[in-house]
Amino acid sequence: MRTSGNFIQVPLINDMHAHGRKGELMERVVYHHGRRCAHVLFMPNTESPILTPKDVEDYRQELRRNCRGAIPLMTFKLLPSTSPNEISDLAAVGTVAGKFYPCGVTTNSSDGFSADFIKEPTNQFLAVLSEMEKHSMVLCLHGEVPDVMCLAAEKEFLSFVEFLVKTFPKLRIVLEHITTKDAVELIENYSKQTSNLAATITLHHLFLTFSDVVGDKLYPHNFCKPIAKMPEDRDALISAVLGGNPQFMFGSDSAPHDRRNKECYACCAGVFSAPVMLEMLVEFFDQHDSMEKYEDFCHKHAMEFYGLKKITNKVRLVREEWRVPYQINGIVPFYAGKTIKWRI
């Protein structure tokens, strides 16, 4: 189905993976989510990480102040030292998910899980997952093995995902921001036997390939973790999004960094897609003659997997070309300088 006419109304997004940052940076970025989203699952790898029930409550307050329209969903950061005893208190304050970060694979993850740990997880960690299972908490995985070449790091992580699915059949697991054909196939295969394994797919991984990051030049604003892969991987992601399997849902992984931390000696990983995500998703589904799939991927699959309350508010877009600014509040957004056909 393709749009006709110059207006369209679509459901707000449920963005199941976003970086809200903290303090002054949050004020500059989170309002983009506010006007485009019903729910947003905010990641806990902030400058001071979200570890305790108090962290969760404080961060939720800060997010609510800055992200008025959208409902923030809270996560905590799993560490190798996390104890099973901590889970019930985290669950009691409404923490939706625990996020697993391999060591050094992305922003603020140096305290994460090592490659050795992933090969041989500790009993303490398995007990933590049992507790999460018991409290209906979701396990969110950054799926890359540390110290593996960036193009191979996700693929190597998949056996760990299989181990977890088999060991904790009642634990809901989300493999975040998948980028490879292999990950798509894993999710599709397991979807025949369980509805407890899902994956988020970003906006930018539907558009970028590795050559858009490392091409004739180096493009820091397209650099994220996991890095965009080969054209066949991107095609597999597009097929997954259009295919309608409910185990694929939207997670922007919008990850703003100040321009000075992107255009520098050592450029941070992260694509800031929040200011364009809804508009580009509409354009994406429209161009693929699949507007009827927008709601499933951007809203409904997440609602069902996470058991979110139904939000019926819609957002109205007009068919009007606009050029994405080169900078918004000191941050370069995804698709800067390019033209989008729909405007809120």
Added chain:
Amino acid sequence: MRTSGNFIQVPLINDMHAHGRKGELMERVVYHHGRRCAHVLFMPNTESPILTPKDVEDYRQELRRNCRGAIPLMTFKLLPSTSPNEISDLAAVGTVAGKFYPCGVTTNSSDGFSADFIKEPTNQFLAVLSEMEKHSMVLCLHGEVPDVMCLAAEKEFLSFVEFLVKTFPKLRIVLEHITTKDAVELIENYSKQTSNLAATITLHHLFLTFSDVVGDKLYPHNFCKPIAKMPEDRDALISAVLGGNPQFMFGSDSAPHDRRNKECYACCAGVFSAPVMLEMLVEFFDQHDSMEKYEDFCHKHAMEFYGLKKITNKVRLVREEWRVPYQINGIVPFYAGKTIKWRI
């Protein structure tokens, strides 16, 4: 052999691949070559390219003014439109080599040779190479196929090198700045049957791997074309340099870009190694207990392959740690912030 004592005298470098730039930028960079080199082969992909005998003579004058100590060796830029008639006049002004740039693979190469051309070179181009062969000009190759993923682009180019070696057995050919185990093996294999195929190896490819460019963060100052590859490729390059095969010679590919063109939206390719190359080469050979190989790789192999005159001047280094500055005349040098054990 390892150095002993606190002083060492080594021959000046013959750098068989360098970017001297033009105008104001040349004034800021070329003096580093001046004090470290006997001969320098300067690349012709300048902002206005070196195409004609007049270009060659003008550029040589400009280089001589700025690069006092070292003797500039001149190249011209081969284009798909280059005519066989142009070669004798270029040879008459002492042009040493013609440089082949695939389209879009590096700085100022958008007018280069397409992937289709590389698959099926024109008769005109083959006639140009015949003329170069006749005038004892060297063919220098940037060995990457356009529009191929950066990690595979050099390997895919190698069949073209083989085609050229077989078609023009008397043409001296240099595969520039090789980065892969495959390229090392190709050169070694052909060295058993001809001395007309050689390769240059840079300083930075002896130190960097792909993860130093695309790692936890993105490192624009380590980004060059061809991009640094896997650890096993770097090991093959190190073995080639230490192995003593005369078909391997030094070419820095020192390629300065203003800091603002490296730390930006679209970062230029090129590593600026000129300010540290001699010092780091001494350290490299010293650390590998192979000081006796320094002269072969950095001076003699090029002298023999290119038929350069013998320069006996030496440069004296003192064993004294120094930290490479973060910026030299507005350009970030290779190894910035790190410590080198030898100082000129």
